[in-house]
Amino acid sequence: MNSAASYYLGRVEVNPLEHTLVCDEVSISLQPKFIELLCYLAEQQPELLTRQQIIDHVWDGNSYVGEKALTNAIWHLRKAFKELDSEQEYIETVRKSGYRLLVEPVYNEPSSQIFLQISSRQLLWFSLIFCALLALTLGWYFWPTPQEKVYQSPELITQYPGRELFPSISNDGRYLVYSWRQMDRQVDLYRKDLFQPDLKHTKLTHTPGSESRSVWAHDDSKLFYYRRIGSRCEVVGVNLNDFHITKVGECASNAPSDVAVSPDGKLLAYIGVDPENPIRGVYLKKLDSEQPAKRIRCNNCEPGESEAVTFGPKGRRLAISRNLNHGNEDIFIYDLQSQTEQRVVTGLPDIRGLAWQPNSEKIVFSTVMHGNRHGYELDLQTNEQVNLNVEGFSYPAFDVNGNLYYHDWKIDTSIMRLELDSDVAASPFPLIQSEFNFRFPDYSEAAEKLAFISNESGFDEIWVAGLDGTERRQLTQLQFHAHNPVWSLDGKKIAFTANNGQESRLYVLDVLTSQLTQVNSELNYYGKARWSQDNKALYSVSSGDVYRIDIASGAxxxxxNGSHAVEIAHNQLIVYKRGSGFWQVNLNGEVVDEALLIEDLALANSTGWHVTNEGIYYFKVRGYDYRLSFYDFNNKQDKDVLRVPERAFSRSRGMSFVPSKQWLLFTGYESPQVDIKRMRKDFN
Known part of the structure; x- marks a missing residue:
């Protein structure tokens, strides 16, 4: 096929040279890459092409760019075809497989052109062969040996029902320890023999708590890990000979944690808290001393909540990931001797674990980008960052030989509905579901529309749809991370938060005019916003305080203080304060009157609740026990509405209510199955 020649797909003419689609004198211009993708699909029609095949051909194998660009290109092609010929489906998406062109291309090329084309191709091939032979001859002694892949393809290590999480490998390479989360069962640590993989794994912990995030002692005689029992979180060590447990420190019960042991086995590092400092930081414990752990000092550290920590090869440095005040999570290298740190990775929305490669200057980390998890390797000497091209890559761990383990988290999200007034007990039902992720639902009775976040275009953008899931429409094209869309009370505007990798932002979108306005204020971070009753202001949380922000002026x-606030009447708010419950807050001019409304319900997330006229719906999580619950304003009692399997809903990705149908909407996980995989290192 001549890639420059025009051709027809049904009624639509494709002109690769002009980058246009034409039908009935209507022409749509597209980006060159979109046309190149379409031509490749046409060349291979009717074959099903995998995403990786397309990325290799169109984006030269650059998965970092191609993953998002492919999804974006498919969306734009579909949109263009729909505008030109709405009755014909042109591109088929095969879930978890790839894409196929449904319409056979028709080419109209003169025979002389074909002859010339073939002749020129033959000449080109002869030229290429000659040049290749010449290059091989001249460069035999000078051409460098091509570098092989650093890691082999992933191989499955565990495959049990439920989720196997947070791999940790013994220093002799024989045992793998992980946290196993089964449906409706306690979370415990299990050990698998990697030398005898057919043997059944063994249970290591037998307490009422939930155990996770383990690390081995240098001689493999002990295991250090986190244990959560109720509202308590402890860092403990267990002797694997007699299973005697010793408490090492305290940690946050409702936030991520991590543990690490220095290469010489003398120091334990963990993410913890103490009575004088509730902000999560890194603590060091000398394992040959009875002295308590001490929080690391830092002369130039940027404040924030630490989440992950790992030692460098010689134990003199730490790699630390930290959530900063503006909403990003960055990675720092901390020097234990100078007590200073250097930022090496910045602008990431969320990091899910990091590990330092043995005997090297490279770290590996996982990050969440537009609803999916990806792995990256950073060379600390060259600052070169390489995409590992592994989707679902989470919480990496190395063995002493440099083989890389991780848990494979690929769980799709959907908008779910629960019918509250059903005569028969109902289970949640998917409202919007496809190969893409849908999150953060918010329904407007006035607009009769549902707003949500989707990565259908390749980025987390604002979308709207009808309650039946039809008439889906993308409203923003920011091409970075949007979150928490909330309708104004009149159904005309949507407020949402976003992060461009540098700062937290607050936006207001006029749905009718598509005008997008950034709300500029003195705050450097914006939590989920809520509208005032007059639609002139927004309530948002920054650094543990509730603020009212005037949209027009930014004042x-x-x-x-509080974690989230909703204005239920003019100048009357309900504020959730973690640790003390729901409060009613009245604004009388400059005077703020507060009264305890509901004692702490121990919400699963500070924004995981929705106020109605009758009460408050909220997410309740107790270990593996996941429930949707309701607090009744009249009888001042709370009751469970529905118990669901673990991870059936997302605690932090939105809850909404549809009064006319008595539906509760939330973000649901489709398939909570997570396994541990290994990528063997190819060379040292």
């Missing part, structure tokens, strides 16, 4: 007013 802010601190109201009270």
């Amino acid at each position: 802010t007013r601190r109201i009270t």
Whole structure:
């Protein structure tokens, strides 16, 4: 096929040279890459092409760019075809497989052109062969040996029902320890013999708590890990000979944690808290001393909540990931001797684990980008960052030989509905579901539309749809991370938060005019926003305080401390304060009156609740026990509405209510199956 020649797909003419699609004198211009993708699909029609095949051909195998660009290109092609010929489906998406062109291309090329084309191709091939032979001859002694892949393809290590999480490998390479989360069962640590993989794994912990995030002692005689029992979180060590347990320190019960042991086995590092400092930081414990752990000091550290930690090869440095005040999570290298740190990775929305490659200057980390998890390797000497091209890559760990383990987290999200007034007990039902992720639902009775976040275009953008899931429409094209869409009370505007990799932002979108306005204020971070009753202001949380932000001027007013706030009447708010419950807050001019409304319900997430006229729906999580619950304003009692399997809903990705149908909407996980995989290192 001549890639420059035009051809027809049904009624639509494709002109590769002009990058256009034409039908009935209507022409749509597209980006060259979109046309190149379409031509490749046409060349291979009717074959099903995998995403990787397309990325290799169109984006030269650059998965970092291609993953998002492919999804974006398919979306734009579909949109263009729909505008030109709405009755014909042109591109088929095969879930978890790839894409196929459904319409056979028709080429109209003169025979002389074909002859010339073939002749020129033959000449080109002869030239290429000659040049290749010449290059081989001249460069035999000078051409460098091509570098092989660093890691082999992933291989499955565990495959049990439920989720196997947070791999940790013994220093002799024989045992793998992980946290196994089964449906409706306690979370415990299990050990698998990698030298005898057919043997059944053994249970290591037998307490009422939930155990996870383990690390081995240098001589493999002990295991250090986190244990959560109720509202308590402890860092403990267990002797694997007599299973005696010793408490090492304290940690946050409702936030991520991590543990690491230095290469010489003398130091334990963990993410913890103490009575004088509730902000998560890194603590060091000398394992040959009875002295308690001490929080590391830092002369130039940027404040924030630490989440992950790992030792460098000689134990003199730490790699630390930290959530910063503006909403990003960055990676720092901390020097234990100078007590200073250097930022090496910045602008990531969320990091899910990091590990330092043995005897090297490279770290590997996982990050969540537009609803999916990906792995990257960073060379600390060259600052070169390489995409590992492994989707689902989470919480990496190395063995002493440099083989890389991780848990494979690929769980799709959908918008779910629960019918509250059904005569027969109902289970959640998918409202919007496809190969893409849908999150953060918010319904407007006035607009009769559902707003949500989707990565259908390749980026987390704002979308709207009808309650039946049809008439889906993308409203933003920011091409970075949007979150928490919330309708104004009149159904005309949507407020949402976003992060461009540098800062937290607050936006207001006029749905009718598509005008997008950034709300500029003195705050450097914006939590999920809620509208005032007059639609002129927004309530948002920054650094543990609730603020009222005037949309027009950006002027802010601190109201009270808290985690999330909803204005239920003019100048009357319900504020959730973690640790003390729900409060009613009345604004009387400059005076703020507060009264305890509901004692702490121990919410699963500070934004995981929705106020109605009758009460408050909220997410309740107790270990593996996941429930949707309701607090009744009249009888001042709370009751469970529905118990669901573990991870059936997302605690932090939105809850909404549809009064006319008595539906509760939330973000649901489709298939909570997670396994541990290994990528063997190819060379040292």
